[in-house]
Amino acid sequence: MSARDTSPIRREGGGAGGVSRPAPAAPANRQESPVLPPGLTDEEIVARWLTAKATGRGRLATTTLAQYRIEAERLFWYARQTDVPISAWTLDDFAGFIAFxxxxxxxxxxxxxxxRGSPDWRPFLGPLTDRSAGQTQKIVTSLFEWLRDVGYLKxxxxxGLPTVGRRAQGKxxxxxxxxxxxxxxxxxDSRADDTRQEQLLKARDRFLxxxxxxxxxxxxxxxxxxxxxxxIHRVSGALRREFPDAPEFQWLLHVESGKxxxxxxVPCNEIALSLQAYRLAFGLPPVPAPDEALPLVLSARRTRFGQWKGVRHRQAIWDVITGxxxxxxxxxxxxxxxxxxxELKQFAGASTHWLRHSYAKGLAEALKHGLDARSALENMGHADQRTFNQYVDDEPLKRALATHLARERATR
Incomplete structure (x- = not known):
């Protein structure tokens, strides 16, 4: 099932054949919603919540929506084990779930x-960390808030439980x-490139x-x-007066729908040469055409019609980078x-997202040389300065040396 699937939650195992039905007599907290069809099960209503989360301009990213589905599965699995439908939960039931x-x-x-599908399947591999349990609490709390807002719960x-606030992120x-x-x-660069396949992968991987x-x-x-x-945009005279050292042209990458x-x-002058070498290796003109619909990340294989295939899944890119x-x-x-x-041992755990952090670290350094904080946030696609702050001064050794030398100068 795809990450964006918002069909009713799976029903593996549990009491009553694994299916949660509306109770014969409505629990004290449940009522008929004025904006939802009558007679829906808890699972069907939560499926509508997931659909709502996947709809509209502010919809959840695919990976975030997948996490919401996981939390819904955990919630219903636990409800079946306790034989108490979520629409009948009390404060004690919710607290018991978080403790579990x-x-x-x-x-x-x-x-x-x-x-999945096995009778032995469970939505847990082990106890959740405090951070993961807190994230689950936030997601499930937001679900119950939605159930209240649409009039399904009173x-x-x-x-009554403490809210899970946002922790200040560590460096x-x-x-x-x-x-x-x-x-x-x-x-x-040290790879052999005797075959066409080797040449393509060498250029593509360098670009990645x-x-x-x-x-x-x-x-x-x-x-x-x-x-x-x-x-590619020509830098206007007005901008050149504002930025005297600006190049004649600025390359930009348009992210149509980020998180x-x-x-x-995103400014991308720094990848211009690598991009052109990559495109030339694939037999393409060095500069993309305005209507060129080829994927940015290409596979070394073609479709049956002769077009280059794209790398379509994030896992495939993760596999390339970790390789x-x-x-x-x-x-x-x-x-x-x-x-x-x-350093090499730590590097052994690196993945694609670590390279994103490398870019953010460079932006944090650029703040010291005139880059404004808003531009740094926009480049990263962050909405909150606190998220970006984790990249600033994240090297304890560097900070310790700066402190030591400054104090030493102060006492001379």
């Missing part, structure tokens, strides 16, 4: 190999430093590293982008590169 998330009984957890059963340590970004590119580390795109955004979304459906334009990471580590060791072993 953090300490599920052994029988409530499944082995990793168990797939009151939100979570209303972001999951990024690829410039020397390791360079190592990724060097490892790709630069795309993520120099634009900060999310993986899902890269999958959705087309070649036509890259535009939360938000549109943005490049492993290739770079092997290359560093084979060539005797002087790379800190601790």
């Amino acid at each position: 998330l953090q300490a599920p009984a052994p029988w409530a957890m499944r082995a990793r190999a168990v797939r 009151i939100n059963p979570a209303v 972001q340590g999951r990024f690829v430093p410039p020397d390791l970004c360079a190592l990724l590119c060097e490892a790709i 590293v630069e795309l993520f580390s120099r634009t900060g795109l999310r993986t899902t955004e890269a999958v959705k982008c087309r070649m036509q979304h890259i535009e 939360g459906g938000k549109e943005r334009w 490049l990471r492993d290739e770079a580590i092997a290359y560093a060791r084979a060539t005797g590169r002087d790379v800190d072993e601790k």
